[in-house]
Amino acid sequence: MEIFKYMETYDYEQLVFCQDKTSGLKAIIAIHDTTLGPALGGTRMWNYATEEEAIEDALRLAKGMTYKNAAAGLNLGGGKTVIIGDPLKDKNEEMFRAFGRFIQGLNGRYITAEDVGTTVADMDLIHEETNYVTGISEAFGSSGNPSPVTAYGVYVGMKAAAKEAFGSDSLEGKTVAVQGVGNVAYTLCEYLHKEGAKLIVADINQASVDRAVNAFGAVQVDVNDIYSQDADIFAPCALGAIINDNTIPQLKAKVIAGSANNQLRDTTHGDIIHEMGIVYAPDYVINSGGVINVADELYGYNAERAMKRVATIYDKIERIFEISKRDGVPSYVAADRLAEERIARVSKSRSQFLQNGKHILNGR
Numbered sequence: 001m002e003i004f005k006y007m008e009t010y011d012y013e014q015l016v017f018c019q020d021k022t023s024g025l026k027a028i029i030a031i032h033d034t035t036l037g038p039a040l041g042g043t044r045m046w047n048y049a050t051e052e053e054a055i056e057d058a059l060r061l062a063k064g065m066t067y068k069n070a071a072a073g074l075n076l077g078g079g080k081t082v083i084i085g086d087p088l089k090d091k092n093e094e095m096f097r098a099f100g101r102f103i104q105g106l107n108g109r110y111i112t113a114e115d116v117g118t119t120v121a122d123m124d125l126i127h128e129e130t131n132y133v134t135g136i137s138e139a140f141g142s143s144g145n146p147s148p149v150t151a152y153g154v155y156v157g158m159k160a161a162a163k164e165a166f167g168s169d170s171l172e173g174k175t176v177a178v179q180g181v182g183n184v185a186y187t188l189c190e191y192l193h194k195e196g197a198k199l200i201v202a203d204i205n206q207a208s209v210d211r212a213v214n215a216f217g218a219v220q221v222d223v224n225d226i227y228s229q230d231a232d233i234f235a236p237c238a239l240g241a242i243i244n245d246n247t248i249p250q251l252k253a254k255v256i257a258g259s260a261n262n263q264l265r266d267t268t269h270g271d272i273i274h275e276m277g278i279v280y281a282p283d284y285v286i287n288s289g290g291v292i293n294v295a296d297e298l299y300g301y302n303a304e305r306a307m308k309r310v311a312t313i314y315d316k317i318e319r320i321f322e323i324s325k326r327d328g329v330p331s332y333v334a335a336d337r338l339a340e341e342r343i344a345r346v347s348k349s350r351s352q353f354l355q356n357g358k359h360i361l362n363g364r
């Protein structure tokens with residue numbers, strides 16, 4: 001992989017490699033764009049097969065956060081960290097404290113939070129070394145685990161997508177096929193069950209499936225069969241790139257609305273599902289509830305204010321479908337336009353000179 005070439009093509013600002021032998025920390029912080037403000041994005045811990053795979057994941061996810069934060073109306077740029085290792089075996093206190101010190105060294109250019117493989121307890125350890133971390137314990141007056149709030153955002157976004165596809169946003173009687181019933185999807189299933197939706201679930205972890213089957217009467221299917229279910233809505237809530245050449249021909253659902261990041265394997269897959277008439281709620285918009293919630297900590301956390309803002313994901317998804325129809329483009333393009341236009345507007349309005357920071361005039 002030619003890293004600088006890749007960074008230049010997609011406008012990345014900075015890639016930071018962090019190593020600490022004592023704790024075994026190997027982390028990559030990717031900062032994509034800080035036009036709107038400091039880069040905020042979670043830390044993923046994953047057993048990557050190769051270093052290249054880890055770098056690629058950090059870069060892709062960081063860019064996604066630039067778009068997510070911009071579309072959510074936050075004054076934050078986009079970044080992400082990946083820690084190479086098995087979250088079940090390789091974690092220790094020193095690792096997260098060492099990582100916190102690396103974040104502190106960036107002096108506020110990057111703020112972290114949870115992602116796949118990291119928890120509130122990990123954020124609390126990072127917080128021992130830096131204030132540039134969110135999603136820390138409620139005991140600190142903070143927002144804690146973002147997953148339930150992300151789930152609420154996915155739920156309201158799914159309703160907006162259902163309205164677009166079926167003419168009504170009621171999910172009562174609708175069948176939803178949920179891929180991965182982890183932290184976000186369990187709470188999502190709770191909302192869906194409460195509204196009277198029928199649930200089909202698949203997960204590589206049998207305990208997670210059992211939990212959803214017992215609590216919500218969900219029907220279990222094999223992980224390979226989740227795409228082809230006779231469902232109204234497909235909710236990808238596991239990992240990325242699951243809308244691809246292999247899975248698209250299997251899909252029967254009219255709507256795709258789920259929490260996973262980077263759902264489209266490639267932009268061409270967004271074009272294909274658009275042509276098929278599938279209503280796709282763009283991933284980084286529908287799953288922005290978590291980042292909206294943790295970002296609220298930067299103002300002194302207020303749960304009510306955060307939830308009100310998360311509820312507007314419904315309107316945001318509606319707006320994206322409007323742009324999609326107005327401009328004759330797939331919904332993922334409409335979402336990108338929304339984000340890019342905001343970054344361009346804010347960048348312009350912030351371009352006037354201000355007498356602060358280091359400048360030749362400071363000596364006068």
Ligand SMILES: NC(=O)c1ccc[n+]([C@@H]2O[C@H](COP(=O)([O-])OP(=O)(O)OC[C@H]3O[C@@H](n4cnc5c(N)ncnc54)[C@H](O)[C@@H]3O)[C@@H](O)[C@H]2O)c1
Pocket residue numbers: 115116117146147148150179180181182183184185202203204205208223237238239240259260261287288290291
């Ligand atoms: N947690 C948040 O607040 C948040 C916010 C935004 C986006 N997301 C995204 O949502 C997704 C889920 O996040 P989470 O926090 O619930 O993670 P999680 O790890 O708790 O849940 C993911 C679940 O998917 C299952 N899974 C993994 N591979 C699978 C496969 N091939 N088939 C079926 N199941 C599989 C796992 O066993 C797990 O139960 C991730 O893509 C994450 O990046 C999460």
Ligand SMILES: CC(C)C[C@H](N)C(=O)O
Pocket residue numbers: 040041042068112113114115116135146261287288290291294
């Ligand atoms: C800041 C975090 C809550 C980020 C979250 N993991 C996401 O992908 O949006």
